[in-house]
Amino acid sequence: MICSDLIKEFMEKGRSDSCPVIDMHQHMGPFQGIYFPNPSPEDMIRTMNRCGVKMGVFCSHAALIDPEANIEMAQVVKRYPDRFRAYWCINPNYPEGIPKEINQFSKMEGFVGFKFLSDYHKYPITSPRYKPALEYAEDHELLVLMHTWGRSPYDSPALVEKLAEKYRHVTFLMGHSGYGEWERSIQVARDYPNVYLELTAAYAVNGVIEWMVKEAGSEKILFGTDLPWFDPHYGIGCVLFSRITDEDRHNILHRNAGRLLQPFL
Amino acid sequence: MKFFDCNASFGKPMIKPIRYAETARDLLEEMDFYGIDEAVVFHSRQRDDSPVVGNKILMNEIEGIERLHGTLAILPPQTGELGSLENLVETMKAKNICAFRAFPAEHKYLMTKTALGSLYELMIERNIPLFISVNESCGGISGWYLIEKILSDAPDLTLIVTEHGSWGHDRFFRPLIEKYENLYLDISRYELDGGIRDFCDKYGAERLLFGTGFPKWNPGGPILMLAQADITRKEREMIASGNLQRILGRVKL
Numbered sequence: 001m002i003c004s005d006l007i008k009e010f011m012e013k014g015r016s017d018s019c020p021v022i023d024m025h026q027h028m029g030p031f032q033g034i035y036f037p038n039p040s041p042e043d044m045i046r047t048m049n050r051c052g053v054k055m056g057v058f059c060s061h062a063a064l065i066d067p068e069a070n071i072e073m074a075q076v077v078k079r080y081p082d083r084f085r086a087y088w089c090i091n092p093n094y095p096e097g098i099p100k101e102i103n104q105f106s107k108m109e110g111f112v113g114f115k116f117l118s119d120y121h122k123y124p125i126t127s128p129r130y131k132p133a134l135e136y137a138e139d140h141e142l143l144v145l146m147h148t149w150g151r152s153p154y155d156s157p158a159l160v161e162k163l164a165e166k167y168r169h170v171t172f173l174m175g176h177s178g179y180g181e182w183e184r185s186i187q188v189a190r191d192y193p194n195v196y197l198e199l200t201a202a203y204a205v206n207g208v209i210e211w212m213v214k215e216a217g218s219e220k221i222l223f224g225t226d227l228p229w230f231d232p233h234y235g236i237g238c239v240l241f242s243r244i245t246d247e248d249r250h251n252i253l254h255r256n257a258g259r260l261l262q263p264f265l
Numbered sequence: 266m267k268f269f270d271c272n273a274s275f276g277k278p279m280i281k282p283i284r285y286a287e288t289a290r291d292l293l294e295e296m297d298f299y300g301i302d303e304a305v306v307f308h309s310r311q312r313d314d315s316p317v318v319g320n321k322i323l324m325n326e327i328e329g330i331e332r333l334h335g336t337l338a339i340l341p342p343q344t345g346e347l348g349s350l351e352n353l354v355e356t357m358k359a360k361n362i363c364a365f366r367a368f369p370a371e372h373k374y375l376m377t378k379t380a381l382g383s384l385y386e387l388m389i390e391r392n393i394p395l396f397i398s399v400n401e402s403c404g405g406i407s408g409w410y411l412i413e414k415i416l417s418d419a420p421d422l423t424l425i426v427t428e429h430g431s432w433g434h435d436r437f438f439r440p441l442i443e444k445y446e447n448l449y450l451d452i453s454r455y456e457l458d459g460g461i462r463d464f465c466d467k468y469g470a471e472r473l474l475f476g477t478g479f480p481k482w483n484p485g486g487p488i489l490m491l492a493q494a495d496i497t498r499k500e501r502e503m504i505a506s507g508n509l510q511r512i513l514g515r516v517k518l
Contacts, residue, residue: 047459229432
């Protein structure tokens with residue numbers, strides 16, 4: 001088997017003291033098309049403890065649907081400040097409420113930025129409906145996690161590039177790394193200092209992590225799991241068993257995220 | 266822990282994956298990298314080309330390699346392309362073939378009793394498992410309707426469903442697991458957090474099989490997930506290799 005101290009440690013103990021994982025793409029609560037054994041914040045913390053995940057940044061499933069559910073996430077962060085931060089979801093189907101939402105957001109603690117789910121909400125990330133949130137994020141140097149998918153008319157890597165060019169002080173996390181359109185996604189992450197590849201689901205594609213590390217650098221890759229969807233050990237295993245160095249594994253699993261989260265801790 | 270992969274392939278696929286193993290020897294090197302001991306395999310030409318061509322390539326490639334166990338792609342016997350059922354069994358015996366595999370969408374046939382009844386009878390009589398990828402068949406709801414159709418036509422068939430996708434399939438497969446005792450699931454994409462433990466609590470560990478989905482999927486995922494699954498060591502070992510060994514040990518050629 002491949003020789004790596006980190007692999008040995010995770011295979012034996014399920015976690016690593018020297019590699020405390022940060023999960024930059026989580027959800028929370030039950031959802032439409034899936035049965036979850038572990039959907040509550042407490043369930044998720046149990047999983048995170050088992051897998052050596054020290055912190056998760058989440059957007060609840062309820063908030064993906066109803067903007068009013070965003071506020072509830074602040075309570076979870078308040079209850080578990082050492083374990084969670086949250087993304088405020090912008091649903092462009094309800095544009096009339098967005099200015100008020102941003103006002104609420106500005107007064108709340110526990111949020112690191114915004115979440116866009118454009119493939120599901122059916123408005124492109126370049127839609128003017130996102131503009132108030134993007135301008136606020138630009139002014140306050142926030143993170144924006146976007147669901148991104150290859151060749152999507154709503155959130156393809158080409159559309160991410162347009163935003164990255166315009167909003168230079170926003171840090172864009174390409175959720176799922178523009179799944180399937182790897183070459184273009186990697187190029188955007190390589191060319192723009194404010195764009196990161198986020199690995200949820202993408203990690204399962206054999207060889208893609210090596211490709212990202214080679215072309216974009218492990219400093220531009222973030223770990224995520226969609227928890228409570230996916231067992232973090234699955235994604236961690238994909239990172240560990242890729243043909244990269246332990247330094248790259250540390251960058252992906254916690255160092256890069258730790259750097260981005262520093263202003264919000 | 267010994268890992269016996271129920272879902273791996275090699276060869277040069279029509280659509281080039283990012284990483285792949287062109288030959289059986291290349292696949293062994295990949296398995297060594299991940300610490301995988303044995304694998305039930307197919308050759309990509311069995312899926313992407315005529316099964317007649319692909320089956321021959323597979324048998325030549327794995328000849329003499331004890332760690333690799335081949336599966337033959339099936340077709341409806343009515344076209345006669347695969348020869349008689351008796352000859353098929355003789356070939357399996359001679360060439361280290363332990364199971365059949367179906368690609369009904371690619372090879373364009375119906376998985377009905379009308380088309381495959383005699384093959385189902387052979388498989389049941391000799392305990393030969395049938396592998397089918399629910400994603401390659403149709404995926405999602407349609408794929409699981411097909412699985413239920415196969416099992417309702419042949420309830421005693423040992424059916425191993427591979428690569429069922431990661432986006433929540435428990436509502437599809439749990440009713441089938443309860444009804445059909447010879448249905449088994451490959452865990453290569455069973456990524457659901459707490460899924461393996463929840464499944465084992467309800468149904469035991471006998472019905473899950475370790476698989477990687479190589480070359481399409483990264484084997485590191487299922488390896489660490491299973492190694493650290495919140496179940497007993499004995500259950501982990503059953504899923505990692507014991508269940509598949511038991512299934513293949515029952516095959517009568």
